[in-house]
Amino acid sequence: MENMTLNLRIWRQASDSDSGELVDYTVRNVSPDMSFLEVLDVVNDDIVKSGNEPVAYDYDCREGICGSCSLVINGVAHGPREATTACQLFMRHFSDGDTITVEPWRAKAFPVVKDLVVDRSAFDRIQAAGGYVSFDTGGACDANEILVPKEAADAAMDAAACIGCGACVAACKNASAELFVGAKVTQFALLPQGQGERDRRVLAMVEQMQEEGFGPCSNEGECQAVCPKEISVAHIQTLHREYTRASMRRIFGAG
Amino acid sequence: MSAVATFLTSTIGRKVLMALTGILLILFLVTHLAANLLILVDAEAYNAYSHALISNPLIYIAEAGLIALFVAHFASGILIYAQGRAARPSSYKDDRWAGGTSKKSFSSSTMILSGAFFLLFVPLHVWGFKFGTYYDAGNGIRDLHRLVVEEFQNPLLVAFYVVGMAILGLHMWHAFGSAFESLGVTQRDTLRRTGNVIAVVLAGGFMIIPLAIFFLGGGQ
Numbered sequence: 297m298e299n300m301t302l303n304l305r306i307w308r309q310a311s312d313s314d315s316g317e318l319v320d321y322t323v324r325n326v327s328p329d330m331s332f333l334e335v336l337d338v339v340n341d342d343i344v345k346s347g348n349e350p351v352a353y354d355y356d357c358r359e360g361i362c363g364s365c366s367l368v369i370n371g372v373a374h375g376p377r378e379a380t381t382a383c384q385l386f387m388r389h390f391s392d393g394d395t396i397t398v399e400p401w402r403a404k405a406f407p408v409v410k411d412l413v414v415d416r417s418a419f420d421r422i423q424a425a426g427g428y429v430s431f432d433t434g435g436a437c438d439a440n441e442i443l444v445p446k447e448a449a450d451a452a453m454d455a456a457a458c459i460g461c462g463a464c465v466a467a468c469k470n471a472s473a474e475l476f477v478g479a480k481v482t483q484f485a486l487l488p489q490g491q492g493e494r495d496r497r498v499l500a501m502v503e504q505m506q507e508e509g510f511g512p513c514s515n516e517g518e519c520q521a522v523c524p525k526e527i528s529v530a531h532i533q534t535l536h537r538e539y540t541r542a543s544m545r546r547i548f549g550a551g
Numbered sequence: 552m553s554a555v556a557t558f559l560t561s562t563i564g565r566k567v568l569m570a571l572t573g574i575l576l577i578l579f580l581v582t583h584l585a586a587n588l589l590i591l592v593d594a595e596a597y598n599a600y601s602h603a604l605i606s607n608p609l610i611y612i613a614e615a616g617l618i619a620l621f622v623a624h625f626a627s628g629i630l631i632y633a634q635g636r637a638a639r640p641s642s643y644k645d646d647r648w649a650g651g652t653s654k655k656s657f658s659s660s661t662m663i664l665s666g667a668f669f670l671l672f673v674p675l676h677v678w679g680f681k682f683g684t685y686y687d688a689g690n691g692i693r694d695l696h697r698l699v700v701e702e703f704q705n706p707l708l709v710a711f712y713v714v715g716m717a718i719l720g721l722h723m724w725h726a727f728g729s730a731f732e733s734l735g736v737t738q739r740d741t742l743r744r745t746g747n748v749i750a751v752v753l754a755g756g757f758m759i760i761p762l763a764i765f766f767l768g769g770g771q
């Protein structure tokens with residue numbers, strides 16, 4: 297594959313209070329083996345050389361495991377490849393002459409810090425509201441001391457694959473965080489260690505989710521389609537069961 | 552806030568309420584369709600059926616229940632829509648559907664519009680038939696069949712019903728599966744396929760009535 301010339305339309309916004317706009321940049325000599333973030337680095341080199349402010353964007357691991365990168369590429373969170381973070385999206389999936397739009401996650405709960413960087417601390421606050429096991433589990437016991445059915449262990453593992461990138465929120469027309477919260481709730485609800493705080497956890501996490509301003513779930517499933525870890529909407533359905541169950545137990549005085 | 556109010560005003564509780572009211576409304580529509588198909592089969596049986604319904608004093612409770620379901624459903628629908636909009640104050644300049652496993656569709660994207668149509672349709676429909684001309688079929692039985700057949704001689708009214716039922720089908724295409732997902736059922740593909748069949752059967756079934764009367768004269 298030949299090197300490409302690409303036309304990038306990148307969202308520039310000085311701060312959350314600024315209105316922001318798409319700015320065009322042409323990048324030449326893009327190798328098909330470059331990642332999308334490397335292309336942004338090249339764009340930034342050019343911008344810096346011309347004495348201007350580089351494009352701010354989030355990244356850390358660049359290997360698809362930390363959940364930092366957060367780009368809406370051509371209208372789809374993390375771009376056109378399924379089960380792929382923006383940092384693992386390689387330019388061989390684009391063609392010479394393409395115009396590519398790059399925007400930040402857009403949600404009331406994720407205010408823009410600058411350009412393509414958004415503040416995702418709302419997710420941390422949801423986690424802090426209950427996404428953990430608080431009691432002392434004692435020293436390491438024998439691996440088979442607490443029996444966990446294989447299906448439950450596998451499903452909990454699937455839920456725990458969530459890297460908290462926020463693509464689910466970015467993709468949802470309601471900016472709903474239910475896929476994220478569903479994964480975090482399910483991960484514990486399925487395991488024996490999660491039982492003690494099962495009701496309290498889901499009630500507190502959902503309350504925090506609402507307080508942050510995330511929207512409701514309309515069951516379209518754009519979230520699952522863009523999730524780099526392929527977290528299933530089944531976790532949203534589990535969240536609905538868990539929240540309803542905990543609410544009923546509270547209403548009827550059992551919780 | 553009481554535990555009940557907390558649940559019902561939560562984003563999840565509201566969707567559970569929407570789903571339950573929506574499913575009960577669909578059940579009503581299924582019985583309504585089954586009964587109305589009698590119009591095309593046997594005028595006397597249809598009149599007898601509607602007489603049995605309205606002469607039973609329990610009908611008032613049933614009607615109040617239907618109104619309550621309808622109001623609870625559309626009120627939460629409007630709130631959910633508003634909450635969703637508020638959560639995404641600035642829209643994408645380039646906004647595309649993700650494809651793949653997503654079930655986003657024209658239907659799912661227009662739920663608020665197809666729903667809002669029924670705020671217009673239902674009052675007109677009730678006004679036109681329930682509170683329409685009273686014909687006597689003898690023995691104190693109302694000749695509702697005659698009213699229906701007369702009304703559906705008007706091509707504009709036939710068109711309004713056909714379009715209206717297409718919009719019902721559009722709402723149902725997403726609604727049925729979505730409702731069970733809101734209640735926590737995980738068999739997504741099966742639910743969606745069932746929902747699509749129900750949408751076509753309900754919309755198509757209701758459409759047949761005005762079309763058959765207009766074009767074929769309707770089972771006199």
Ligand code: HEM
Binds near residue numbers: 513629662667725733
């Ligand atoms: C013929 C009467 C109606 C029936 C049988 C019906 C049925 C349903 C069902 C089963 C759902 C799925 C619920 C869920 O996702 O959990 C739904 C969703 C919805 N309905 Fe209706 N509906 C009716 C009338 C209305 C009306 C009058 C409105 C008023 C605006 C409305 C607005 C909505 C909206 C906005 C949604 C989607 C909610 C979301 O985004 O998640 N519907 N409907």
Ligand code: FES
Binds near residue numbers: 356357361364384
């Ligand atoms: S930078 Fe870590 S997942 Fe993309």
